[in-house]
Each structure stands twice: as structure tokens, then as C-alpha cells.
Amino acid sequence: MTDVNVAVVYYSSTGTNHQLAKWAEEGAKAAGAANVKFLRIPELAPEAAIASNPAWEAHYNETKDIPEATPDDLDWADAVIFSIPSRFGTVPGQVKQFIDTTGGLWAQGKLVNKVVSAMSSASNAHGGQEATIQSLYTNMHHWGAIIASPGYADPVQFASGGNPYGVSVTVDQEGKMVEDVKDAVHFQAKRTVTIASYIKKGMQG
Template sequence: MSNVKVAVIYYSMGGTNYQLARWAEEGAKEAGAEVKVFKVKELAPQSVIDANPNWKSLVEKTKDVPEVTSADLEWADAFIFSAPTRFGNMPSQLKQFFDTLGGIWSEGKLVNKVVSAMSSAQNPHGGQEATILSIYTTMYHWGAIVVTPGYTDPVTFQAGGNPYGTSVTVDENGKMVEHVEGAVKHQAKRTVTVAGWIKKGNQ
């Protein structure tokens, strides 16, 4: 399935979803996909970022990661989104990006793309599932094909058992509570596998 192209798209403040994105990249590459990692454009004022050492450090660390554009979505056969929860919804940065895609959506360029999503929060029930579902709601409008991990591998249970997409709890020190690397990689590989089936069928 080396002909499958995957865009891993993330938003991150403290680094959690950046790490999830990198694990997804590794998993998709292990499945034979061509993978590109993108971040969504930051909307927060620089003064706010500068006041948070961890946030400022991540911005510097990821300065060479390209910002995602509509052309990147056209390029990809599959998308893997990773974003923290904001009161049970996706962050405004990701929503703003989605809101710019009316042009390629109206042209049918997002139809039959394969999509999966991941999330994080500071509590075990902090809105991760609702955030993933909020991302999927947009995908339904695109005519995209949502691929969840479900319970297709025991690694999902080890990571907390979220069937909608891998999610993780982050403690007060910014550390991940659950061990989710394996679950992220499984989710990415499953996304590549299904995208390969669909791409082959369309050809």
C-alpha cells in the first residue's frame, strides 16, 4: 500500500498532540504510506504564547513543521487529525482551518478521503470522545470515510479503550497518563489499510 498518501494534521500547545502526530507518522510509514506532518495555523497572540514557557518552547521546536493548506488535503488520500479538547469541542485553530475549506468541499475534492482522529485532555473524562466526534461531524459533511480503531486490536484497551480514536489524559506536569503509542500506531496503520482498499477500488 505504498501508494497511499497520508496527511497527519495536528494542533498542540504543550506538545501532547504533536507527539501523537509523530507516532501516527511512524505507524503510517510502517504500513507503507507516504506521510507528511502538518500543523494548523496558530491564532493565539504571540504575547500569550510568550507568557507560557512550555507553549513557547513547542512553537520554537516545531517552527519548521509546515502549516497545513487546502492543497495538502487535495494531495492526501487519508487524514489523521490530532487535537486537544476545548470544552468538549475541537480547538478554534482547527475549526478555523476547516472553515476555510468551503472551496474544495464544494468542488467535491474531499469526497471519499479517509479520516481518523485523536485527542487529549487533562481528565479521563475531559471531553476527548466528544472532541473526536466533533471532528467527525465535519467529515460527514465532506463525504469523507471515517475510520475508527474500534476494538480491532487489544492495544486499544491498554490505551484506555476509546473506540472513536486514541485519546490520552495529560497530568498537571504535562505527562501522558496512559501508554498510547501502540494504539496510535495501530490506528494509523488501520487508516492506511482502509485508504488502500478505497484507493484501489476507485481505480
């Protein structure tokens, strides 16, 4: 397999998408990715808002030393795996702000042929997970990126809820994931790395 650089980029307020991203990191490494960066999208919410939710505040304090994602990380990466929660069926403001910083790379054509994949979560089974992933993919089309959705390329997809766009989970009132999606995340990461390897090898050849 051609060496692939993978950026696992996530935003998480209370920890769900942090966990999905950690599984994606595991899956990318197991798939043979040469280098994997684990990166968080910067938090923009005011401290008062964070402090109003004990789970949010605890997770923020536990993870604030994780490196923040920058456009340079996207330039470096051959593949990018996003893990983000749904906010009213679209991406959180923090994620939109990060995407908006990629204009310079876009103008230089440096995001073309990046291989991207995404995962999401919401607090109920039909809370906008699929719409959120597709909303993010709309940005990726503007990048000229290649979307590596999991589809139904492996039976694990059916066991984890059957979302062909990217792994999605429901989070209960106690903040726990309802679906068991670890294996599906590993598969999605492996598929992303494999496709990125094919693309990189083809571009080099």
C-alpha cells in the same frame, strides 16, 4: 497494497498532540504509506498569550519550522490523520479556522471519500476527548469522508484506555501523558492507511 498519500495534521500548544502525531507518522510509514506529510495547523493565538505559558512558548518555538497544513495538502492526501486537543469538549479555534478554509474543496467534491481518523487529549480522564473527536467527525460527514475509527479491532485498544473513536490521552499537571498509547496510535494509523488503500484500489478498479 495500493500506494496511499497520508497527511498527518495536528494542532498542539504544549506538545502532547505533536507527539501523538509523530507516532501516527511512524505508524503510517510502517503500514506502507507511499508518502506521508507531517503538518501543523497554524497558530492563531496572540504572542502575548503564548508567552504567558512557558511550555506553550517553548513548544511553539521548537516547532514553528514544521510546514503548515493547507487545503492543497488535503486535496493531495488519500487519508488524513488528525491529532488535536480538547477545548471544552470540542475542537480548538485554530482547528475550526483550518476546517473553515476547506469550503472550496468541499464545493468541488474533492474531499469526498477521503479516509480520516482522529486522536485527542485533555487534562483529565473525562475532559471531553471523545466529544472532541466526534465533533471533528461531524465535519468529516459534511466532507463526505470515510471515517476510519479504530473501534475494538485490536487488543491494544483495551490496553490504551478503550476509546473506539480514536486514541485519547490524559495529560497530568506536569504535561506528561498518563496512558501508554504509542502502540494504539500505530494501530490506528495502520488501520487508516489500510482502509485508504482499499478505497483507492476500489476507485481505480
